[in-house]
Amino acid sequence: MSILYNESKKTITLHTAKTTYQLKIGNLNYVNHLYYGATIHDEDLSYLIRRYDRGFSGNPYDSLKERTFSLDAQPQEFTTQQQGDFRINSIEVQNADGSFSFDGRYVSHKIYSGAFTLNGLPTAFANEKDTVDTLEVVLEDAVTKVQVTLLYSVFEEADIIMRAVRVRNGGEGTIALKRIMSLNMDYMNGGNLDMLSLPGRYGQERQVERQPLTHHVHKIRSGRGISSHQQNPFVALVDKKANEDYGACYGFALMYSGSFLTEVELDQYDQVRLVMGINDRLFSFHVAPGEEFDTPAVLMTYTHKGLTGMSHIYHDFFRNNLNRSKFVREVQRPILINTWEAAFFNFDDVKLVEIAKAAKGMGVEMIVMDDGWFGKRDDDNSGLGDWFVNEKKIKCGLTELVRQINDLGMKFGIWFEPEMVSEDSDLFRTHPDWVMEIPGRHAVRSRNQLVLDVSRKEVQDHLIASVNRILDSANIYYVKWDLNRAITDLWSNSLPAECQGEVSHRYVLGLYRVMEGIIKAHPDIMFEGCAGGGGRFDPAMLTFFVQYWSSDNTKPLDNLKLHYGSSFLYPVCTMGAHVSEASPMVPLETKAAIAMCGTFGYELDATKLKKKEVKACSKMSSLYHKFYDLNFFGDYYRLTSPFEPVNLVAWESVSKDKSEALVTVVTVNLTMNGPQEYIYCKGLAPDKLYKVDDGSNKVIASGMALMHAGIPIPREVPEFTAFLYHLKAVK
Ligand code: DGJ
Numbered sequence: 001m002s003i004l005y006n007e008s009k010k011t012i013t014l015h016t017a018k019t020t021y022q023l024k025i026g027n028l029n030y031v032n033h034l035y036y037g038a039t040i041h042d043e044d045l046s047y048l049i050r051r052y053d054r055g056f057s058g059n060p061y062d063s064l065k066e067r068t069f070s071l072d073a074q075p076q077e078f079t080t081q082q083q084g085d086f087r088i089n090s091i092e093v094q095n096a097d098g099s100f101s102f103d104g105r106y107v108s109h110k111i112y113s114g115a116f117t118l119n120g121l122p123t124a125f126a127n128e129k130d131t132v133d134t135l136e137v138v139l140e141d142a143v144t145k146v147q148v149t150l151l152y153s154v155f156e157e158a159d160i161i162m163r164a165v166r167v168r169n170g171g172e173g174t175i176a177l178k179r180i181m182s183l184n185m186d187y188m189n190g191g192n193l194d195m196l197s198l199p200g201r202y203g204q205e206r207q208v209e210r211q212p213l214t215h216h217v218h219k220i221r222s223g224r225g226i227s228s229h230q231q232n233p234f235v236a237l238v239d240k241k242a243n244e245d246y247g248a249c250y251g252f253a254l255m256y257s258g259s260f261l262t263e264v265e266l267d268q269y270d271q272v273r274l275v276m277g278i279n280d281r282l283f284s285f286h287v288a289p290g291e292e293f294d295t296p297a298v299l300m301t302y303t304h305k306g307l308t309g310m311s312h313i314y315h316d317f318f319r320n321n322l323n324r325s326k327f328v329r330e331v332q333r334p335i336l337i338n339t340w341e342a343a344f345f346n347f348d349d350v351k352l353v354e355i356a357k358a359a360k361g362m363g364v365e366m367i368v369m370d371d372g373w374f375g376k377r378d379d380d381n382s383g384l385g386d387w388f389v390n391e392k393k394i395k396c397g398l399t400e401l402v403r404q405i406n407d408l409g410m411k412f413g414i415w416f417e418p419e420m421v422s423e424d425s426d427l428f429r430t431h432p433d434w435v436m437e438i439p440g441r442h443a444v445r446s447r448n449q450l451v452l453d454v455s456r457k458e459v460q461d462h463l464i465a466s467v468n469r470i471l472d473s474a475n476i477y478y479v480k481w482d483l484n485r486a487i488t489d490l491w492s493n494s495l496p497a498e499c500q501g502e503v504s505h506r507y508v509l510g511l512y513r514v515m516e517g518i519i520k521a522h523p524d525i526m527f528e529g530c531a532g533g534g535g536r537f538d539p540a541m542l543t544f545f546v547q548y549w550s551s552d553n554t555k556p557l558d559n560l561k562l563h564y565g566s567s568f569l570y571p572v573c574t575m576g577a578h579v580s581e582a583s584p585m586v587p588l589e590t591k592a593a594i595a596m597c598g599t600f601g602y603e604l605d606a607t608k609l610k611k612k613e614v615k616a617c618s619k620m621s622s623l624y625h626k627f628y629d630l631n632f633f634g635d636y637y638r639l640t641s642p643f644e645p646v647n648l649v650a651w652e653s654v655s656k657d658k659s660e661a662l663v664t665v666v667t668v669n670l671t672m673n674g675p676q677e678y679i680y681c682k683g684l685a686p687d688k689l690y691k692v693d694d695g696s697n698k699v700i701a702s703g704m705a706l707m708h709a710g711i712p713i714p715r716e717v718p719e720f721t722a723f724l725y726h727l728k729a730v731k
Pocket residue numbers: 340370371415482484530531532533549551552
């Protein structure tokens with residue numbers, strides 16, 4: 001058991017392989033947080049909490065005039081509301097009598113093996129060989145009988161603790177949750193912490209920012225109804241001295257795809273509180289007597305092995321515990337060519353077959369028919385919602401088109417954007433009340449489209465049936481599931497006025513139900529997520545999609561930053577990346593080397609390539625296969641940062657047994673007559689000898705030499721040259 005209850009000390013200790021987490025049923029049955037960090041054995045750490053009379057920090061009434069006991073200065077597992085703790089809080093509930101108050105005290109706990117699951121929300125799962133135990137701690141407000149259950153699943157070998165919160169209304173009247181966070185994390189002394197997050201924008205998702213915590217509330221949030229291009233539901237709190245290789249790092253990744261909120265407060269006493277969960281803006285969720293409300297889960301980790309150590313924990317976990325699709329590991333993903341940047345809306349069946357024929361010579365194994373094949377869809381003004389084949393474009397019909405593609409020895413993929421509708425569509429004309437639109441107002445248009453009210457069961461059922469009908473009509477191997485606007489106009493015609501604050505979250509729950517009904521119903525189809533690029537790239541989506549389109553920006557140099565930033569949380573095998581015609585000054589080989597730091601594919605008109613280019617692509621495609629296991633399943637190291645003024649951007653994948661590695665180096669700046677530069681490998685076995693193959697030269701050097709003395713990178717090369725160094729252990 002990785003969870004231990006000490007009856008006499010009233011402590012509960014959670015152990016993963018390399019971390020310990022402790023909480024205590026403390027004074028007046030408030031549950032204190034005592035510790036999260038490197039492994040400590042099962043001692044009672046409550047000596048860490050000191051009490052002082054803190055001015056203006058109130059005392060619970062039953063502390064009997066004990067002025068040194070204030071919740072404002074106590075580390076807690078979850079917060080109260082209006083009990084004298086003035087920091088950010090994890091719950092705001094309006095009780096049936098109209099009061100805003102919650103005073104949760106310990107009433108019970110239980111420990112069991114296996115991971116918790118949530119109603120309608122995705123969670124991580126335990127594999128056969130994983131040791132996973134769960135702790136549930138129940139807090140109750142004695143007056144309202146509102147119960148909050150804190151859920152902790154300890155994934156021992158993975159060093160991950162999955163957390164969430166379940167609210168149960170045990171009272172007699174309906175309550176309204178105005179804020180309910182998935183996790184509350186208190187640090188008694190957090191003045192030494194920096195905050196690292198992944199902000200961005202459309203076309204430039206998941207860039208990296210690191211900033212010191214100041215005495216404020218720092219907020220990372222999306223209010224766009226999707227996890228968004230602008231922020232990612234991930235944050236790390238890291239020791240000021242932590243770097244890639246050393247130092248304490250705490251990671252928090254929220255499994256949620258809608259509007260989210262993370263707040264981090266450094267308070268007056270240098271205590272830090274982090275809360276993370278559903279965004280409380282435009283949120284008010286009613287829970288009737290006897291009903292429950294589940295928050296989304298957070299995947300939390302700690303390591304003292306720096307940022308790389310933290311990324312490795314998440315990469316392994318995402319590859320092992322999020323998605324059961326055979327395309328995660330057992331079946332190698334094919335190299336695809338996507339028609340979007342080749343033809344946009346302008347294609348027909350003949351053109352698709354031509355592209356497929358031409359792409360074959362490039363080593364491409366699958367063609368993906370993007371936006372434009374359905375309804376009346378010649379531009380972005382019409383057609384969304386009408387999921388039937390446009391036979392003016394696909395004249396031979398879908399089944400026949402797929403057959404022709406299959407006859408070429410290629411697989412076939414297709415694009416959908418299920419959640420959206422065009423005003424000029426049969427669906428909108430038939431069901432105008434299915435869109436999100438506030439009565440008496442016009443809905444905001446974005447990319448000329450409106451949002452379907454996916455919170456409604458009949459809309460969900462319609463989407464499941466109409467997408468599945470197409471998927472079952474032909475030999476479809478792959479689906480790209482897109483979304484091209486943010487969610488606005490929160491309103492559902494199926495909910496009463498007082499429940500409109502539930503729409504945003506109900507939309508997300510509805511979406512997960514639709515995805516269950518389509519994706520989980522088709523285990524032989526490979527699904528890639530997309531939201532105008534990486535606008536909904538989050539851990540919850542990865543429980544459905546094996547990969548996610550990183551960005552609509554296919555410029556290779558921008559992708560260096562995008563991949564670097566994404567890699568803090570997401571493994572290479574989840575990041576969709578294509579070679580395209582963007583940035584003609586960058587050689588094709590370099591574009592391919594960069595796309596290999598992702599799932600690799602093409603997004604160009606294959607019929608227009610010169611022979612020489614087809615040959616180069618074919619060579620790069622075989623390298624993708626050659627290095628597939630290394631790239632997809634190896635340990636990934638960021639060797640230099642594209643956010644710093646470097647001349648070389650480099651990264652490396654090392655096989656788990658350290659017998660092989662691939663080092664990729666891209667020359668981003670050529671200085672005339674400059675110094676010789678070296679790239680220093682990481683993660684190799686120091687005493688192993690490696691053959692270093694760069695395609696033309698072969699050197700033999702020890703892991704020690706390659707890590708400490710480095711690899712000299714040739715200087716006199718054309719701009720934006722990429723080097724691939726394949727390291728193979730010879731002894
Ligand atoms: C946005 C996606 O990111 C693109 O790749 C493409 O699929 C378009 N949508 C199609 O509308």
